[in-house]
Amino acid sequence: MRRLATFCTAFAIGILAAQYWLPDWLLPYAGAGCAVLGALWAASLHADLRRCALLIGLGAAFALCFDYAYVRWIYAPFEALAGTTETLSVEVTDYPSETEYGCRAEVRIRGRDLHGKALLYGGAELLELEPGMCATLPVEIRSSEDINGVPVTTHTSRGIFALLYARGAAETAAGNTGTLRYLPQRLAHRMQETVALCFPERTQAFLNAILLGDRYGLDDEDDTYLSEAGLYHVTAVSGLHCAFLVSLLGFLIGRHRRKLLSAAAIPLLALYALAVGVTPSVTRACVMLTLALLAPLFERENDPPTSLSFALLLILLANPFAAKSISLQLSFAAMAGLIWLTPKLYDRIGSGRHGAAAWFVLGSLAATAGALVFTIPLTALYFGTLVLVAPLSNLLCLWAASLTFITGFLTVLLGLFLPDAAQVMAYVPHAGALYLLTAAKYLSMIPYHAVYFVNDYLKYWLAYVYAMFTACFVARRGRLRYASASVLAVLTLALTVWLNAAPVRGGSLHIAALDVGQGQSVVLYSGSAAALVDCGSKSHTDAGDVTADYLQSIGVRSLEYIVLSHYHADHCDGLGVLLARVGAKRLIVPDIEPEDALRASVLALAERYGIPVTFAREKETLVLGEATMTVYPPVAEGDMNEEGLCVLCTAGHFDALFTGDLDADTEYRLIATYPLPDVEVMMAGHHGSRWSTGGDLLAEVKPETAIISCGAGNRYGHPHMEALRRLKDAGAAVYRTDLQGNICITVN
Numbered sequence: 109m110r111r112l113a114t115f116c117t118a119f120a121i122g123i124l125a126a127q128y129w130l131p132d133w134l135l136p137y138a139g140a141g142c143a144v145l146g147a148l149w150a151a152s153l154h155a156d157l158r159r160c161a162l163l164i165g166l167g168a169a170f171a172l173c174f175d176y177a178y179v180r181w182i183y184a185p186f187e188a189l190a191g192t193t194e195t196l197s198v199e200v201t202d203y204p205s206e207t208e209y210g211c212r213a214e215v216r217i218r219g220r221d222l223h224g225k226a227l228l229y230g231g232a233e234l235l236e237l238e239p240g241m242c243a244t245l246p247v248e249i250r251s252s253e254d255i256n257g258v259p260v261t262t263h264t265s266r267g268i269f270a271l272l273y274a275r276g277a278a279e280t281a282a283g284n285t286g287t288l289r290y291l292p293q294r295l296a297h298r299m300q301e302t303v304a305l306c307f308p309e310r311t312q313a314f315l316n317a318i319l320l321g322d323r324y325g326l327d328d329e330d331d332t333y334l335s336e337a338g339l340y341h342v343t344a345v346s347g348l349h350c351a352f353l354v355s356l357l358g359f360l361i362g363r364h365r366r367k368l369l370s371a372a373a374i375p376l377l378a379l380y381a382l383a384v385g386v387t388p389s390v391t392r393a394c395v396m397l398t399l400a401l402l403a404p405l406f407e408r409e410n411d412p413p414t415s416l417s418f419a420l421l422l423i424l425l426a427n428p429f430a431a432k433s434i435s436l437q438l439s440f441a442a443m444a445g446l447i448w449l450t451p452k453l454y455d456r457i458g459s460g461r462h463g464a465a466a467w468f469v470l471g472s473l474a475a476t477a478g479a480l481v482f483t484i485p486l487t488a489l490y491f492g493t494l495v496l497v498a499p500l501s502n503l504l505c506l507w508a509a510s511l512t513f514i515t516g517f518l519t520v521l522l523g524l525f526l527p528d529a530a531q532v533m534a535y536v537p538h539a540g541a542l543y544l545l546t547a548a549k550y551l552s553m554i555p556y557h558a559v560y561f562v563n564d565y566l567k568y569w570l571a572y573v574y575a576m577f578t579a580c581f582v583a584r585r586g587r588l589r590y591a592s593a594s595v596l597a598v599l600t601l602a603l604t605v606w607l608n609a610a611p612v613r614g615g616s617l618h619i620a621a622l623d624v625g626q627g628q629s630v631v632l633y634s635g636s637a638a639a640l641v642d643c644g645s646k647s648h649t650d651a652g653d654v655t656a657d658y659l660q661s662i663g664v665r666s667l668e669y670i671v672l673s674h675y676h677a678d679h680c681d682g683l684g685v686l687l688a689r690v691g692a693k694r695l696i697v698p699d700i701e702p703e704d705a706l707r708a709s710v711l712a713l714a715e716r717y718g719i720p721v722t723f724a725r726e727k728e729t730l731v732l733g734e735a736t737m738t739v740y741p742p743v744a745e746g747d748m749n750e751e752g753l754c755v756l757c758t759a760g761h762f763d764a765l766f767t768g769d770l771d772a773d774t775e776y777r778l779i780a781t782y783p784l785p786d787v788e789v790m791m792a793g794h795h796g797s798r799w800s801t802g803g804d805l806l807a808e809v810k811p812e813t814a815i816i817s818c819g820a821g822n823r824y825g826h827p828h829m830e831a832l833r834r835l836k837d838a839g840a841a842v843y844r845t846d847l848q849g850n851i852c853i854t855v856n
Contacts (some may be wrong), residue, residue: 114160115167116417120431122171123424127431128851130172132179139172161597170586182223182514183429186269188685190251193275197244201225202293204234204271211235218242225267227252230274230538237288242283247272260648263431264427267426287732292382296320299383302523312540315516317343318509318541321384328652328684330545334550336689338498339544345384345710347437350377352396352513369400388423389541392443393418412447416440422604434490441482448477469503476502488570492561497551505547512540552689555665556605560657562850563602563652573597581690605661613661615854616734617759618790622658623845626819627678627828630766630791632757633660635733639669640692641766647819652685658850659690666691670719672697673768674752675706678795682726684708687717698742699723700751724740724753727782735759743781744774749794754778758786762855764789765809771803779808789853792816792835796827796844814840815851822846 113512122142140427146165150158195666204213210225211234228234228247246344249415250271252263262273277468284290300322303315308812313325321330323343341346361369377394383416386391395414403410423430430436440597455473457467476499487493524531549556559566576596580589612618618633625647632639638659645651656703659667670692672680695714701707714721722728730737740754752768767775774795778784790811793800814835818826827844835842843851 110411110414111159111163113411113417115163116414116421117170117308118164118167120417120424122168123175123428124174124340124432125168126172127428132176135172137171139176139475142172143169148530156430166231171424171428172275174425175535178428179625183264183269185220186224186226186250187253189249189270191249193246193248195244195246196220196249197242198226198228198237198272200228200241200243201290203297204237205216206235213237214268214313215243215316217270217508219705222269224269226270226272227263227268227754228274230250232272233278235312238285239293240282240284240287242281242534244280245274245278246276249273255648256714256810263428264429265427265431267429278550279665284555292379295379296383298524300521302520302527305527306523306627307528307541308518308537310545311538313543314343314545315512315520315537317507317556318349318513319345319516319520320389321345321387326740329688330548332685332688333545333548333552334651335556336495338495338558339505339509339548339551341442342505342544344389344435345387346389347396348506348509348641349513350380350390350393350397351508352399353377353380353517356514356517366401368516370405373401374398377426388430388433389439391421391423392416392436392439395422396443400448416443418449434486434546437486441486442479445483446475446478446482449481450474451648453477469537472503472506473499485570485574488561492493493558494566494570495558497554497557501551502547507544509538509592512537513541516718539597558660559605560661562654562657563604563661565607565610567599569604572600591856603657604752609662609701609814611854612811613636615856617757617762617764619757619764619853619855620658621791621815621817621843621845621851622651622654623649623849623851624651624654625681625846626671626795626822626824627651627682627816628768628795629655629682630817631655632732632735632737632764633662634665634759636737637668637733638664638728639664639671639685639732639737640667641671642679642768643670643686644677644679645682645819649819650685650843651682652689653682655682656689664690665694668692668732669694669696669737671696671737671753672710672753673754674748675701675704676748676769677706679768680706680710683713687713687719692717692719694726694793696717696722696724696753698751698753699725700742703747704748732757740778740782743777746772750774756784758785759855763787764791764853765811766791767793767800769794769800769807771797771799772804775800775802775805779805783808786810787812789813789815790840791841792827792831794826795822795826796831797826798828798830801831803834806834806840811835811838811840814842815848816844816846818844820846835846 116479130138141649142165144820146162149160149165153161158618174629198215199218200213202214206212209231210231212229213234214224215228217226250273252268272660300316303312308314311583313327314330316322316325321344323638347828353376355375357373361372378583381394396419399415423436424685427512457474475726484494519530519533519537522533534555561567576593578592581588588600612633616634620631622629622631624645627647628642629643629651630641630643640655642653643651667690697710711721724739724741726741730739734776736758738756742751742753744750749769750771752770757764763785765784768794770778787809792814796816815825832842845851
């Protein structure tokens, strides 16, 4: 059995090398080289290891050549269409969904030799489509790997190789609607309708997430609490959910009836995987459980490492781009830890030496440690977070997740036939969902429940901890070596947290222009008080999360003031996530655009969190620790950019100016209306736009340093060369978030 594991592992490593490191043209040559090296290596070994060397060489060679062929024959034809506008015929493969700017549907392109999927974006008319329906319409075709100049892997890792934007009306036909091929999608849709019928709105979204992996309905608050408490994994359909499903079936059929259980469970797992979207995590779980169910029937021993590697082989054969899927990497890393570390910890615990309660606690901690040992570096890399309360969260909540999933699944099945009875049964999963969401909320409120890698010291701490525990594992001496290493890990973690916050707390004013992509978010900190100017982004970055990470990393749990210059997404759309994690005592906004949807959203958030709102209609000076903030009201009418607020922050003889998105004409009105001092720091207007940060303003305030908050490769061309030239001519040193990341200035 381990021969298969060896080949599959070598294949997976080869695919990772092809996807991350090796250029496409080199792959066939590298593949041939691996095969030759594997043969030479095998020839130098004795008989027992010769086969292993050959399998490694062949697995890697096959991976490199397969990746090259896949890119050339499957992916490249889609890329060749990028940048064109054509009339295409497509078949809808799943139910369309709403987006922030319209609707989208997953489709296959018909009548072309294309073997992959695409996303079709359009208006509300897409919601009338069903799986199997065909549509013919003119579309603009764009690459799925490059969005506004930013490389992304979100789409290609799911087998989506083109983005289609509707440019006209569609002609529709029934196509394959109602066929067996789309039964799983219809079943999932029917389950969602049943969930909507049986559960209130809040738990509706959570039940859709835990049963079907559909997290789009979760509101920002619940989504944030689950993430911050380390419980987000319960909403990603994976081995946990598939194991619950098989356990439920085993309870109904009887575990001793192995053949009947296998005959029922394997098709059910396949149907469930298709219904929830065949994600890497659910595919991995279904393959491993299927092999585990079949092994006794064929009188073979189930081998988890082989099952795990074989599942990875199947996923990468279907789509080698899946190697870049974050969910795949996290899922397989968690399972590898559970296979390798958790049994060792169970052996050390010893089931006979403890009572039931102690065994439950220790067993839960052992499983959590196994799941985290390889996923912590990945979550640090991709999400910049280390959730310290994760072991406690799993201890308190995994049993409830199991109960909620099983009773929720039974409720939905009952609801398909007896809706009235299902509404009565729904009270149990409803209570379970409320418990999980409430527990997540309070766990995320524990001080230092998580630490964030915006603190640069943490990456060195993490490397130190892994090196220390690796040394303990290799040494195999000293009964207290792991306990000593744990104490040292805690002490050094506390030191990194203190070192990160010390410089911020040491000065009279600290300014941090955060890298939120194409947007703006500026933290002001003085004398243990903090304020925020704007919080939004038009990039894939969530400005609310980035800002909250930074604030919590320096120990800020509540803001004295939040000032929003105006109601554009790149200045305020991160507010919902921010307020779910960080409190605020006062919100200051302009009294403009009374019918604007974003303004209504901002005011609704303030009401939800009980934050007093001030509409800035006249100049106001606010105390912020050892500094002051002067808020200037709008000085012009017209576009929302010109009706925005400006902020001057002063600490002693140090001044910093923030003008939002004002253009040069409105900047002139500002300096004509209010006297402004010479400033040491200035945030360039409108992200470095050609029309902002004009010569009149620069001549008036004479900035020594200019900060430009913009996203890499943004489609607006920010910062513009003319704005950069004006700043250079004014003698200002220029710093940019797209080049330098977070830009921090401390005034001593």
